Structures are given as structure tokens and as C-alpha cells.
Amino acid sequence: MHNIPSLIDAYIATWNEGDPERRRTLVARTFTEDGSYVDPLMTGAGQDGIDAMIAGAQQQFPGHRFELAGEPDSHHDRVRFTWHLKPVGGEDVVAIGHDFGVVAEDGRLRSVTGFLEQAA
């Protein structure tokens, strides 16, 4: 088992990284070349596809940040974790996500599936 907490911290940081060059570097650190992402609102395939998808999400929801909620839960090559979307500088939870991932042998994410939950 690789260092799952570090991987998921880097994954969350990727979604929060506004600088295009640093974001693309983080995508390459957290996703395999053939990595993929799918949730109810968007999909991305390959590192460039995932980077473009995250850039689009950042433009669509400006002024917000993702925070890991609790610890990642993992076994074998699988991981699940929950995140909260909050306004920058605030603690209101705007949206909740439950992400499920498959980790490749090199310790990067091969696929992530996101499920969204309306904040109460």
C-alpha cells in the first residue's frame, strides 16, 4: 500500500490549485497517464483531459475551495473519501462529495468516481 493520505491530500490540492502550470504538475503527480474521472456533472480522460476539466470547474465555481472531510478509507488498491466544498474564507459547506478511487501500482490514481450530495 502506497501513502494514501498523501495521495488524497495532493488530489484535493489539485482541485484547489489556481495556477495552471502548478495544477498540471499536480494532475501528473496524482493521476496516471490513462487516468479518468467521472461524476454526475463532468468527466475527464487522460491527464490533459482531467486538467482541462478541473480548470473548467474552477471557472464555474470561483471563490470556493475543497477540503478533505475525515480520513481516507482504503484497502487493496481502492480508496474512498469525502470532501466538502466551502467558500474561500468561510466555513459554510456548499456541497459534499463522496469520491471512490482505484490506485495504480505506481501509487497514482487510475480512476476516480465522484458522487455528489446536496449540503443540508
Added chain:
Amino acid sequence: MHNIPSLIDAYIATWNEGDPERRRTLVARTFTEDGSYVDPLMTGAGQDGIDAMIAGAQQQFPGHRFELAGEPDSHHDRVRFTWHLKPVGGEDVVAIGHDFGVVAEDGRLRSVTGFLEQAA
């Protein structure tokens, strides 16, 4: 999108089916030929492997039943749902599982990953 609630009902029924012939029929209805299952305690590959794994689990935890908790949540070819393990005839929740599945084009499960949570 196929009928996800029916699929997940059949999946739960498979885990509860004590008759070997009916259980094997349910496995074939709910999993593809190359289907796989993995959770922290056990793994099964292919319909025969999954059937043997469930038979073993039933022997290990006799006198219990699985119940779906809430509605399955699904998008694209992905589904997640939660189940409770209870003693037959009782309502105490002994264990909680969070299952994540990938659905094949024919509407059966191609892979299921289970995560376990200790009941409070």
C-alpha cells in the same frame, strides 16, 4: 441507464440466499461472467468465485441478513449504496457496508468494492 434499484435489490438478495442453486442463479443475474468483488475481508473473481465467497461468508456469519439502507445513488455506469447487517429477526445493526459498483452494458455488475464500517 438500466434498472439500478432492481439490480441492487437482487445483489442484496444474493448475499441473503441460503439455497446454493438459487444463490448461484442470482450471482449470474447480478454479476457479469468476469465480475469481481473485493472488500477488506474477502475477494471473489468470476461468477463461481463470487458464489464461493458468498457461501463462505454465510457460513462465517450465520443467522444474519443484509438490508439495503436508503436508495442506491447512481450516474453513468457507477453506483453506490449502503447496507446494514442485522441478526435474522432483529433490528440491531451489527455492521455497515458502503459498496461501490461499476455496471456493465448488459445491466449486471462488473465490479463491486465494499468498504466496512463498525456499527456504533
